Amino acid sequence: MKLIQKPIVIVGAGFAGMTVALNLKNLNPSLPILVVDSESNFVFKPLMYEVLSEEIRVWEATPKFANVFSDVGITFVKNCLTKLSLKENILEFSDELRLSYQYLVICTGSIPNSLQIKGVDENCYFFNDFNDLKKLNSFLKKSQKTASHKKLFIVGAGPSGIELACKIQDMFKDQFEINLIEKSNEILNKNKFFNREQAESALEKRKINVFLNSSVQEVSETKVIINSEDGITSFDKDIVIWTAGVKPNLFYLESDDITKKNGRILVNKNLQIKNHHNCFAIGDISIVAGMENLPITAQVAMQEGNHLAKNLELLIQGKDPLPFEFQDNGEMISLGIGEASISGLGVTLSGKLAFEARRLIYASKLPDITESFKSASSWIFQKKSFFKKFFNNR
Numbered sequence: 001m002k003l004i005q006k007p008i009v010i011v012g013a014g015f016a017g018m019t020v021a022l023n024l025k026n027l028n029p030s031l032p033i034l035v036v037d038s039e040s041n042f043v044f045k046p047l048m049y050e051v052l053s054e055e056i057r058v059w060e061a062t063p064k065f066a067n068v069f070s071d072v073g074i075t076f077v078k079n080c081l082t083k084l085s086l087k088e089n090i091l092e093f094s095d096e097l098r099l100s101y102q103y104l105v106i107c108t109g110s111i112p113n114s115l116q117i118k119g120v121d122e123n124c125y126f127f128n129d130f131n132d133l134k135k136l137n138s139f140l141k142k143s144q145k146t147a148s149h150k151k152l153f154i155v156g157a158g159p160s161g162i163e164l165a166c167k168i169q170d171m172f173k174d175q176f177e178i179n180l181i182e183k184s185n186e187i188l189n190k191n192k193f194f195n196r197e198q199a200e201s202a203l204e205k206r207k208i209n210v211f212l213n214s215s216v217q218e219v220s221e222t223k224v225i226i227n228s229e230d231g232i233t234s235f236d237k238d239i240v241i242w243t244a245g246v247k248p249n250l251f252y253l254e255s256d257d258i259t260k261k262n263g264r265i266l267v268n269k270n271l272q273i274k275n276h277h278n279c280f281a282i283g284d285i286s287i288v289a290g291m292e293n294l295p296i297t298a299q300v301a302m303q304e305g306n307h308l309a310k311n312l313e314l315l316i317q318g319k320d321p322l323p324f325e326f327q328d329n330g331e332m333i334s335l336g337i338g339e340a341s342i343s344g345l346g347v348t349l350s351g352k353l354a355f356e357a358r359r360l361i362y363a364s365k366l367p368d369i370t371e372s373f374k375s376a377s378s379w380i381f382q383k384k385s386f387f388k389k390f391f392n393n394r
């Protein structure tokens with residue numbers, strides 16, 4: 001076996017980073033692994049809607065990195081990467097820490113993309129991380145105490161927009177008049193047909209207004225201006241939530257260093273960065289050559305993390321890495337309190353059963369689950385026996 005001199009450094013411990021770290025440690029317990037993240041807690045983003053609606057508690061969806069990693073002997077440091085020079089093999093962090101590496105994995109996820117539309121950054125709420133969730137929650141709670149039928153706009157009828165619209169309607173009933181604004185001619189236009197149909201009836205049942213073929217031109221403090229087939233219309237608004245897209249979080253990159261595609265780091269099928277084959281980019285920040293249409297999801301991030309763990313172990317053993325292959329395991333969306341829709345691997349399921357199955361499947365997807373994670377997810381495991389048959393088929 002070949003020895004490595006420096007730790008394997010993983011920056012970003014979301015779905016991709018967490019998976020590669022835990023799986024690599026499992027494959028080779030003697031490897032020194034250093035994980036760095038700017039936050040103290042992992043955020044299980046697909047369950048942020050349930051945290052908002054208080055169907056699950058904050059700690060259940062946001063376990064502490066320190067607990068998860070110390071359980072398995074991985075070193076965790078809380079710090080923010082501010083500069084990366086691949087030419088010099090140097091990482092710089094916000095408190096002047098500098099690190100060198102033999103192998104580097106970067107996976108710093110996405111941030112909202114306001115598409116340079118006037119007023120969006122200043123006047124919209126977002127729903128991409130835990131701080132966004134807290135800000136939105138605080139606005140919604142405060143609004144509860146004042147007049148009803150407040151005008152709430154959600155921009156983007158992808159999964160995030162739809163899931164938020166249904167949850168907020170179920171939580172606050174007539175407190176808000178909810179309007180969903182979508183640029184294309186249908187909701188969930190990149191998703192499975194079954195889920196789209198279920199989402200359409202969930203929106204209809206909740207009397208959520210859907211504006212298709214409509215794009216936001218500007219958001220001010222009091223108005224949202226929308227361009228549609230009827231022309232340009234200015235609406236009064238109380239709140240606009242922006243879910244119309246994300247972009248890779250790569251502010252720390254030196255611009256001329258790395259080849260990109262659609263703003264994301266282009267990696268080869270072994271998940272290596274061009275000209276820097278000891279460096280890997282996975283999850284939302286990267287695009288795999290020849291697999292440009294893969295969705296930007298936790299499912300992809302985790303499969304890449306799992307594959308990269310195997311490739312790193314091969315490289316350390318002096319063997320050739322293997323090309324990544326994606327397996328589509330289907331998709332799940334929540335549709336209001338206690339309801340969801342699932343489509344994939346020949347199974348379609350909707351309503352309350354789908355809601356319970358979705359939570360259970362998320363627990364099963366947790367990367368080589370540790371004891372602390374298991375207890376944090378106890379609410380899911382309690383239901384495991386009931387769903388065993390379905391669960392085993394996924």
Ligand SMILES: Cc1cc2nc3c(=O)[nH]c(=O)nc-3n(C[C@H](O)[C@H](O)[C@H](O)COP(=O)(O)OP(=O)(O)OC[C@H]3O[C@@H](n4cnc5c(N)ncnc54)[C@H](O)[C@@H]3O)c2cc1C
Binds near residue numbers: 107249
């Ligand atoms: C509300 C919501 C719901 C979603 N629902 C689903 C779903 O149902 N199914 C699905 O498959 N996908 C879903 N997604 C998408 C999914 O969450 C992402 O695709 C996934 O998180 C990407 O994994 P990642 O590891 O690339 O990034 P992330 O999981 O976002 O992790 C990035 C990590 O990097 C850290 N970081 C960022 N910058 C720095 C820095 N400079 N220095 C150090 N650390 C840094 C962050 O703190 C974070 O921990 C959802 C996303 C959102 C926002």
